[in-house]
Amino acid sequence: MNKNFILLLLISIVLMSATQICGKDNEREDLIIENDQFKLVVGHDAIVKSLIIKSTNEECLMQGENIAIFSVTQERPYHNEIKLAHPNKKTIFQANSIHREGDKLVVGFELIPYKVIIQVKETPTYVSFNLNDFITDGIYPEYLKITP
Incomplete structure (x- = not known):
């Protein structure tokens, strides 16, 4: 009985340690944008996880909706596609990856x-997001250079 108790205790300690390590990895992947007014948490997959108003500690997002923080809208068909055969329509691409480099966010999109x-500007009263640039190097051959 004593050996079983020690074995059960050892297994419990190992499982709790593994759970804490996994939790820390997930926290590192989350992007946090915060000021005196609110705290915004975004996952590495660009899905907004939480928006909390600090004065009331109120969660402002409906959980489980899986909404991306950014999206890109293009008029399609685009450049080399046949515009006479296909009328223009808007196509929306949701963000699917995000990481922070200093005061800049690098955002990737599906498809x-x-x-x-x-560019992110954080002040005590507001946070602003400004489109700074596109990363297009090496994605198209020179003869198909397309400005987004």
Whole structure:
């Protein structure tokens, strides 16, 4: 009985340690944008996880909706596609990856090969997001250079 108890205790400690390590890895992947007013948490897959108003500690997002923080809208068909055969329509591409480099966010999108750089300005009263640049190097051959 004593050996079983020690074995059960050892297994419990190992499982709790593994759970804590996995939790820390997930926290590292989350992007946090925060000021005196609110805290925004975005997953590495660009899905918004939480938006909390600090003064009331109120969660402002409906959980489980899986909404991306950014999207890109293009008029399609695009450049080399046949515009006479296919009328233009808007196509929306949702963000599917995001990471932070200093005060800039690098955002990737589903189905399109380029990424965008978004400048983030955090002040005590507001946060602003400004489109800074597109990363298009090496995604198209020179003869198909397309400006997004």
